[in-house]
Amino acid sequence: MPIRSRMPIAVMSITLSLAAVAGFGDAFDERVAERELLVERTIEARGVSDPDVLRAMRRVPRHAFIPERQSRNAYQDYPLPIGHGQTISQPYIVAYMTEVLEIEEGESVLEIGTGSGYQAAVLAEITSRVYSVEIIPELAESARRNLDALGYTHVMTKQGDGYYGWSEYAPYDAIIVTAAADHVPPRLIAQLGPGGVMIIPVGTPQGIQTLIRIRKLDDGTVERDGLMYVRFVPFTRERE
Numbered sequence: 248m249p250i251r252s253r254m255p256i257a258v259m260s261i262t263l264s265l266a267a268v269a270g271f272g273d274a275f276d277e278r279v280a281e282r283e284l285l286v287e288r289t290i291e292a293r294g295v296s297d298p299d300v301l302r303a304m305r306r307v308p309r310h311a312f313i314p315e316r317q318s319r320n321a322y323q324d325y326p327l328p329i330g331h332g333q334t335i336s337q338p339y340i341v342a343y344m345t346e347v348l349e350i351e352e353g354e355s356v357l358e359i360g361t362g363s364g365y366q367a368a369v370l371a372e373i374t375s376r377v378y379s380v381e382i383i384p385e386l387a388e389s390a391r392r393n394l395d396a397l398g399y400t401h402v403m404t405k406q407g408d409g410y411y412g413w414s415e416y417a418p419y420d421a422i423i424v425t426a427a428a429d430h431v432p433p434r435l436i437a438q439l440g441p442g443g444v445m446i447i448p449v450g451t452p453q454g455i456q457t458l459i460r461i462r463k464l465d466d467g468t469v470e471r472d473g474l475m476y477v478r479f480v481p482f483t484r485e486r487e
């Protein structure tokens with residue numbers, strides 16, 4: 248009996264120490280003060296006020312989504328390179344776009360352009376139904392790893408051309424496009440549910456774009472308005 252009882256204790260202590268090394272908690276507990284400053288001095292100061300969005304921005308560790316060499320800039324309010332010619336968006340823009348979507352827990356949101364997975368994690372702090380599509384296979388894979396490492400295992404991701412949306416889980420209550428398109432992909436409008444909101448930068452892909460908000464009314468008609476000028480990386484296509 249004594250031998251049998253000692254075994255599980257040894258096994259348990261190994262498991263516990265591994266969990267301490269690879270635990271999700273770590274990144275969330277790191278650099279809290281830097282995130283707080285960013286939220287207060289930039290995001291709130293520039294007018295984002297939705298409490299759910301501010302809470303999400305305070306919680307998600309942006310430094311866990313960027314390459315090590317960029318780490319010290321993680322809580323500066325600008326975009327940063329994430330490889331393959333792509334960037335993680337500026338935190339203020341992430342917060343602003345998330346606020347515009349007006350999502351609540353239980354509503355579904357589709358993101359086109361997973362990139363690092365950061366925006367998807369911010370969305371996942373607000374609703375448990377997040378779907379995200381990324382066209383570059385390596386980024387789709389690394390975003391998946393980033394999300395899993397932080398415990399965002401329920402965020403659904405796939406590699407593919409987001410021009411076609413993700414029909415399997417449509418309609419969505421909200422759609423967010425994080426790459427600059429020269430027109431609004433029609434399938435995305437089709438996959439937006441009644442009462443849904445989409446936000447997408449539209450304009451010259453290599454230049455300046457307008458952040459457009461599209462609202463689908465209950466009768467299926469669509470309203471658009473321009474919100475601000477932005478600069479995003481281009482929306483690309485799988486067969487070009």
Ligand code: SAH
Nearest residue numbers: 360362363365366381382409425426482483
């Ligand atoms: N939301 C990201 C930042 C995205 S940068 C983050 O939080 O890190 C824009 C991303 O859109 C890039 O990764 C780019 O590869 C991707 N992209 C461009 N065109 C796309 C398309 N047609 N379908 C899916 N993803 C696309």
